[in-house]
Amino acid sequence: MNNQQNEVEGIIKDLSLKSIYIESNLTCNINEILNISIPLTDEIVINATGHILRVENNGFVLIIDEIDIDSFMFLKNLIAYNVGDSESINKEFLESITK
Numbered sequence: 429m430n431n432q433q434n435e436v437e438g439i440i441k442d443l444s445l446k447s448i449y450i451e452s453n454l455t456c457n458i459n460e461i462l463n464i465s466i467p468l469t470d471e472i473v474i475n476a477t478g479h480i481l482r483v484e485n486n487g488f489v490l491i492i493d494e495i496d497i498d499s500f501m502f503l504k505n506l507i508a509y510n511v512g513d514s515e516s517i518n519k520e521f522l523e524s525i526t527k
Contacts, residue, residue, distance in 0.1 A: 440466065441487065445504060445520050448478075451487040456480050462490060468506065474499040 438452030448464070456462070459479050466474040476495040480488050495503070 438487070443503075443507060445500075445507065446492055447481065448490045448492065449487060450490060453486075454488070456483060456488055458483060461493075464490065466503075468502060472502055474502050474506075476503075 436452060436454045438450040438454065440448055441451050442449035450464075457480065461477065461479050463477050464475070466476075468474065474495075476492045476499060478490040478492045478494070481491045482489040
């Protein structure tokens, strides 16, 4: 995560095509904009920008506002692989692009 040009580490506890719950000691505010990078391998990194929706004692929820197409496809495939139900992921994807 990049907060005012500083890198902060966190643990992803929940992940969807639209949002991420990150466990972290980062002090942040609702609507604050963050750039995030999720390394999958040395060569594959999911990069996105989003805003803070909710702040809790041990983490926060980030709504994904911007993501490049390659990162989106990696995210979509990662979620589909872990959920084991690519049909529901495709449905969520189609709903997200029609809004």
